[in-house]
Amino acid sequence: MEKFPYQDASLPVERRVEDLLGRMTLEEKVGQMCQLDGRVNLEQEFQEKHPGSLLQILGEDCKKAIELARSSRLGIPLLLGVDAIHGHSFWPGATIFPTQLGISSSWNAELIEEMGRVTAREMRNTGVAWTFSPVLCIARDLRWGRVGETFGEDPLLIGDFAIALIRGLQGENLSSPDKVLACAKHFTGYSETQGGRDASEADISMRKLRSYFLPPFERAARAGVGSFMTGYQSMEGVPMTANRTLLRKVLKEEWGFEGLLVTDWNNVGTLVTGQKIAPDYKHAAKIAVEAGNDLIMSTPQFYQGCLDAVREGMLDEALIDEAVRRILSVKFRLGLFEDDRYPDPDAADRAAGTPEHRAAALTAARESLILLKNDGLLPVRNAKQVKVCLVGPNADNPINQCGDWSLGTGQANVPKQHPRRCTVTPKDALAEKFILVDNPGEADMIVAAVGDQPKYWGEFKSTATLELQDGQNQLLTEVADTNKPFVIAVISSKPVLLPAAVREKANAIIQQFSPGMLGGQALAEALAGELNPSGRLTVSIPYHVGQQPIYYMQPRGQHGDRYADLTQQPLYPFGYGLGYSEFEYESVTTDRTVYGPEDFIKVLVSVRNTGKRDGVEVVQAYVSDEVTSATWVDQELKGYARIRIPAGENRTAVIVIPASSCSIVNAAGERVVEPGEFELRIGKSSRNILHRVKFVIR
Known part of the structure; x- marks a missing residue:
């Protein structure tokens, strides 16, 4: 049988993609952009829509789908996805870790990376190669139903922990059989909706996005996450699925993201039925593709709508080719053309919930x-x-x-x-x-x-x-x-x-x-x-729901510091947590007092365990920019160290802060380091500051 270049694993991915793309019909290309619910009549869906991806199926249910893809004209493998969020959640007996909010309380990126490794290993042999994780949303309004899916309220921690989870899931070699594609979601601002109501309008300016919501996503993009997922919400009247500025210009062009961008469930359909900015699926397809979406999750009407839009001259086929290139590239990088992850449920059961994996989950819970x-x-x-x-x-x-x-x-x-x-x-x-x-x-x-x-x-x-x-x-x-x-x-x-x-x-x-x-x-x-408790809050817990949102990174300059009838302080602040040991912060020093914007600030914190039990302390370093050209927050977490200290002994925590991170987003929407005086604040929580050290950036 003749072997085409796209079937030759020795060739570069780019050449394989171009060879395959050149052999595809418009129908096959649009089909690759469709991610369908796998719990349907698969024979009919493959005959009518040539889907490139499915979700909501595992194990034995994946076999028929993979076999149908194998027997298709070009044999393009399926990319099967699942919500394996804090463990391979929907596989019976898999190891279930704490949720993202739970495990974030450990302040331990290595532990979160291990959660990713275990999840990826247990996904092996279940048919899927893609998990819709991690969540990079910021938890500010605790009324929102998805707070537990987040890593908390702080952009630095969210970025650190997301990168750790991505590293655990994807590893160094994405084609390794025990690695899976990760997905940074929900891009972006999804959590900042009015009244904490899920998927409603989010009142966020571009400056606010660049200040807090975009940085964790940018870090994930530059760290090599394989996919992004759009949020449900709209901002300034533009649904995220239609936001060309953020999807195409920021994510793909400014940050150079080369993976695939998938919508969330029926986002394109919602343009017609919910948000109602498109009169029909033809127009919805045009909006979504031109905005930069590559893979359309669970909107089966997209297939015909997209075909109609191209055939009627409303949508440039070159944009279809662009999206399909990304999808095929991910499939080649995952090695699906050589190993399409055909399931072996017995092997999957043997890998699920092993003593080693459960030990990691116990460490996470502790x-x-x-x-x-x-x-x-x-x-x-x-x-x-x-x-x-x-x-x-x-x-x-x-x-x-x-x-x-x-x-x-x-x-x-x-x-x-x-x-x-x-x-x-x-x-x-x-x-x-x-x-x-x-x-x-x-x-x-x-x-x-x-x-x-x-x-x-x-x-x-x-x-x-x-x-x-x-x-x-x-x-x-x-x-x-x-x-x-x-x-x-x-x-x-x-x-x-x-x-x-x-x-x-x-x-x-x-x-x-x-x-x-x-x-x-x-x-x-x-x-x-x-167990000597060592967890620390990554969200602020209020006295009363009326204090929402009460996150610690509040802009300075308001009148007073309390409500007329209640404090504005949280009951338990960000970073707070007790244990059975007592820790004394004996001294804080920096390697110098004046830095350039490209320098690194080395902080040494001497901590003594004055208690009678060995314990773990989480040393937290906040920075305050004393004078800024635009209003800014009073303090931001810029570094932290989780250190184990035997009873009665002293240890030195070393925290390195890039001077470039001591930045603001100015009134023009540019992230800059403004020269001047700064204050380093070292403490046990955002409210319990024990040492303050001045430094200058020139």
């Missing part, structure tokens, strides 16, 4: 656990002799514990659940370390496991309040009224607010953001003192 309050009750001594009454809806609920985009949540319309044996709940773990009793009157202490559940998180599920729902406030009041020592264990997708009286009476409060399969074990270890 390092992500945040101690918010402790009056000395914790850690519990002689736990084996202590009677604990465990109450609350999240005491023994695997689905609530594992969090969004996981089996059982209803997302992606997958009805299955992970095998019960895979998840260690608080009840499972506390039974191993304490004496569990059902009667609070007989207990030495009470642990109340509260939080939220799937009906209060995710797409379409923003909340008007942040209060505990479904009678949990009454439960906590009854617990407090027993006058027994009690711990509140909050297991939630995002921050929830506890009643003030109960919060003040509680002896200890622990926060776990959807900690994954091993979250219960981490909780029990923290209670028993086997």
Whole structure:
């Protein structure tokens, strides 16, 4: 059989792409731009639309689709995608890590990279080669239903953690069989919608985008992420799917992004049916393709609409070729023409939830656990002799514990659940370390496991309040009224607010953001003192929902610093978290006091563990630009160090800050380093600043 150049793996990707593209009909090219829901009549879809990509299928269900692609005229392999967000979420028995908000609380990029590696390994042999992860949205309004999918409120952390996850998923060689394509989403500003309402209008200027929302995405693009996904929202009347300035000029031209750009679910259809800026799918196809979208997710009407637009002269076929080049290039880089990821479910099952992978998830759950309050009750001594009454809806609920985009949540319309044996709940773990009793009157202490559940998180599920729902406030009041020592264990997708009286009476409060399969074990270890908590908040937790948004990077210059009826400070600030050790920041020095814009500021922080237990401290470095040509925030996180310090010993944290990062976006929308005086602030949180050091950039 004749072998064409595009089938020759020894040739450069560019030559293979051009050879294949030259052999394709218009129908085949437009088909490559279609990502269809795989839960349909596949034979009919392949015959009518020649799809280049499918989603929503795994394992055995992928076999027919891959076989149909193999038997097509040119044998172009499918690119199959799945929401493997914090683990291979929809494969039964896969290792489920904490969600992005959960694992971000570790402030440990290496741990997040390992989550990516494990996820990619467990995706191997399940038919898919692409995950729609990571999320680079900024969490500012906690009412938004997708806060738990983010890495928090700070652009620096979001960029660091996204790059780490991308590195874990894609590795150095994307064609390696245990690596998958990552996707930076949702580009961009999707989280900044009015009232926290999902996918509504986002009031964001270009200056605001360049100041906060674009930098993490730019870092991901320059780090080599293979794909981007557009958001649902519109800005200044322009749906993200139609935003030529951001998609084509900024992402593809300014940043040089060479991967593929996929829409989110039915974004192109929404141009017609929801946002109504297009009268029909022909016009919607024209808008989407001209704006720079390459792959159209779950809008089957795009296929005919695009063909009509080209044939009627409304849409230049050269733009179709441009998009298809990107799609084919990714498929070649993934090695799909040589290995189309035909599934082996038995091998996939063997790789899922291995002891090594679960150990990584346990480490993530441990390092992500945040101690918010402790009056000395914790850690519990002689736990084996202590009677604990465990109450609350999240005491023994695997689905609530594992969090969004996981089996059982209803997302992606997958009805299955992970095998019960895979998840260690608080009840499972506390039974191993304490004496569990059902009667609070007989207990030495009470642990109340509260939080939220799937009906209060995710797409379409923003909340008007942040209060505990479904009678949990009454439960906590009854617990407090027993006058027994009690711990509140909050297991939630995002921050929830506890009643003030109960919060003040509680002896200890622990926060776990959807900690994954091993979250219960981490909780029990923290209670028993086997784990010294080291998690730190990556979002600010308010006193009241009316304080929203309350992120720490507030622009300076407002009248006063409080509401007439309430403080403007959060209850728990960004960067906050307690442990069972005490740390004294003995000194802070910089290598010099004057820097050029291309220099690096080397910061040395001497920290002593004055407690009786070994512990981990997260040293945080903020910078304030003293005078700026345009209004700017009071301080920004510019560096951090997670250091382990034995009891009674001293360690030096080394933080290196590029002087170029001490920048602002000026009134003209340009990111610049303005010469002048700066203040370095070192502390335990955004509010607990312990040392201040002046420096100058010339």
